[in-house]
Amino acid sequence: MKKIFTILLTALLFLGLSTNVFAATDEDQAKGLQLIEKANIKIDKKIEQAVKDADRLQENYLSQVAMPNAEIDQLTTKYNEELDKIIRSVYEETLQISKETIIEAEEYGIKAECSWVLVEFADRSVWIDPIKVVGEN
Numbered sequence: 603m604k605k606i607f608t609i610l611l612t613a614l615l616f617l618g619l620s621t622n623v624f625a626a627t628d629e630d631q632a633k634g635l636q637l638i639e640k641a642n643i644k645i646d647k648k649i650e651q652a653v654k655d656a657d658r659l660q661e662n663y664l665s666q667v668a669m670p671n672a673e674i675d676q677l678t679t680k681y682n683e684e685l686d687k688i689i690r691s692v693y694e695e696t697l698q699i700s701k702e703t704i705i706e707a708e709e710y711g712i713k714a715e716c717s718w719v720l721v722e723f724a725d726r727s728v729w730i731d732p733i734k735v736v737g738e739n
Contacts, residue, residue, distance in 0.1 A: 631738065634710030641703035642732045645696045649721055649730055652692035659684055660724035689723050693730060700731045713737040 663681040667674060697716075704714045717734030720727050 628711065630710040631712055634707040634712030634714075635735065637703055637707050637710065638712065638714055638733045638735060641699050645699055645730070645732050648692050648696055648699075652688050653721065653723055655688050656685055656723035656726075659688065685724055685726065689726065689728050692723075693728060696730050696732075700733050703733055707733075707735075708739060711739045713739050 659681065663677060666677055700716050704716070707714050712735060714733050714735050716731035718729040718731055721730045
């Protein structure tokens, strides 16, 4: 029993420490991971601002809905166009950030991909693309 415990403890320590030592010595991978983290923070900020803009737009729209039908139709069209613009802008910007960061992270030995998350923009749901590390090159 004591021998089994010693073998398990030795194996556990070897695997646990050797992985950390290897990871700690690879500066390029650390740079790649930092790069991805910065990009994800930038993407999160853009999403957060776009969600606020969309919510403000929806709030303004809903406060003006008590108008005659012709005005409501015009207001609805304007609301949809502006919301589309907000969504398209954040989608395209975050997709570009992700693409550039994934390519740059590969130079540091990090394999990453877009990891789609569903984001609520006012009354719509849209898939946006932060970055997820999937391995090493």
